[in-house]
Amino acid sequence: MQNWLSGSLNLLQTKLAAEKQCVQGSNVSETNRRSATFFQLLLAIAFSGVLSGCNSVKITPSSNELFQDSMFRAPTAKINPDEVFALSDEMSTYLRKEQVKSNILRNGLKQGLFKMISNNKSMRIEYDAEMTRNAAQTFSSRSGNCLSLVILTAAFAKKLELQVQFQKVVQDNSWSQSDNLMFAVGHVNVNLSKKATSNIGSYDGSQALIVDFMPSENLQNQKTIPIDEKTILAMYMNNRAAEQLSQNQIDEAYWYAKEAIKQDPSYLSAYNTLGVVYRRHNNLHQAEQAFREILKYDTNNLIALANLAELLQKSGRLEESLVVTNTLHQLQPVAPFYYFDLGKKALQNDHPVEAINLIKKELDRDPYYHEFHLWLALSYIRLGNLNEAKKELALAKENSITHSSFDFYTSKMERLNASLSNSH
Known part of the structure; x- marks a missing residue:
């Protein structure tokens, strides 16, 4: 299952212990299975830029209800x-x-x-x-x-x-993932x-x-859309919270998420991040409060709905979770990474042709995500088509977003080029 956060480069999801969790039992319809990938914890960040949820609605959260400082260790350094x-x-x-x-x-x-x-x-x-x-x-x-x-x-x-x-920048969000987190990227x-x-x-x-x-x-x-400096500050703090979460620094993440809300209470992505912090800290009641705070102002917020559905399922409130899941499916029938996850499973089960077809469907939705090209390359390698694999690795390298991933793809391409040279 996936939980959502909106954010400045936009949204983060944290996968739970099970790669995919969904409501168990006969109540899960076939159509709901397609939206089951919604349920991972989602965060929102601004890696490329901007998080979603920059609303003009005046929001004044109650710190007594949303913030629980006593549950977390003090930050290692002052957030200024x-x-x-x-x-x-x-x-x-x-x-x-x-x-x-x-x-x-x-x-x-x-x-x-x-x-x-x-x-x-x-x-x-x-x-x-x-x-x-x-x-x-x-x-x-x-x-x-x-x-x-x-x-x-x-x-x-x-x-x-x-x-x-x-x-x-007004655009469709693109997605990325890192370890147990998924990011919806804005600009x-x-x-x-x-x-x-x-x-x-x-x-x-x-x-x-x-x-x-x-x-x-x-x-x-x-x-x-013009945004204020306070929103940029909130995005920065929210991104730092998401990055701390990706390193499992939950206490540090809490203080950054709190500061993000303090900088701009109308920045809904920060509430989602706060909710994911509580969820990772196993404070389910506080997490639910944060997700529902978003839905008070944005009833169709996919990230908050997905995180809430996962939380309800985790709490054993299966009927409530199913209602939210159905709403998610109506709003977005195919969740991010749905075809990609199926493609990876197909390759792991030694079905490379099926994997290629599925991953290409994901590439139709986001042609620039480097990991899609990597797995497409791996599928071609499994088929013995090294020339196509080389093309896809080159695209993965071209679209890499960190120095470490760039170096990784460079190394992979050097090894593949060596294999191609030896085959001639």
Whole structure:
């Protein structure tokens, strides 16, 4: 079963002890089996950018009901939101370099900053979804996800007195998974403009410049929704909570999830993350409260519904769980990774042709997820079709989102190339 969280790169699921759990017994219909993959714990994160659930509805949670600090160990380090956009000494020194100042004088503030981040060899940021970093960490490591890039850009832009407008990109969520977690990935970027002279607080989008990890040709018809800095801070905290959960650091995850809600109470993804924290901590009553808090404001929230259904099943409330499961199936008949999971099982049962057909169905829904291409390559290898396997491994490498996965696929391709050379 799957539980859902929405988030900034968007949503996380944690698989339970059983790879797939669903309501047991004769009440499970064949149609419900297809939606059974909904039931893993889902979290929402912002690896590429933005979490879902950025509602304008005013939400004022009761801390006495939602937050149970006494259940968790104190955080190992203070969580300080002021550090997210703070410039390090290294960043300030960089801005004072003559080549940087001359670049800004030559190209103007916006273009100068853009070129500094995207084209300058000494600072070019590489995409890496391993961890959501604050501005100083992103600058130091020269790597980060889309949210990290947005934060770094905004930090420099503020120092240069540019106007900053954060944006959530409206798109279908893509999905990824890591160990026992599943992520629904959204996207954010940042628009830069000069501060309007007539109104310092206003935003002039007519001369705006978008800074985004996405290739420029993909930005042309992009639909976006303006979001506040408080939402970016909530996304950052929510991502960090999800990342802590992926490392089984449940106590640390609690404090980040709490801080996310504190930064923006209308950011529903953070409530889902908090619910998953409680669920992993075996505080089922508190987890249910968090999931139901989301459904008060968004009755069709797939992530909250899926997590709630799993929790009800875990609690032995099977009839209630089945009702929620049926609602999920009506909203989304085929859950994320449904065909992929079937494809993996087919390959494990030595049915590579069936595996290829199933995994290709998943690729039709998300052609860029690297793990789909990996398993397709493995299926072709099982058939002895090494040339097709090589193509799929190349696509897996091209679409990898962390340095470690890139290195993994590079190694696999080298071994496959060696096999192809030996076969000739």
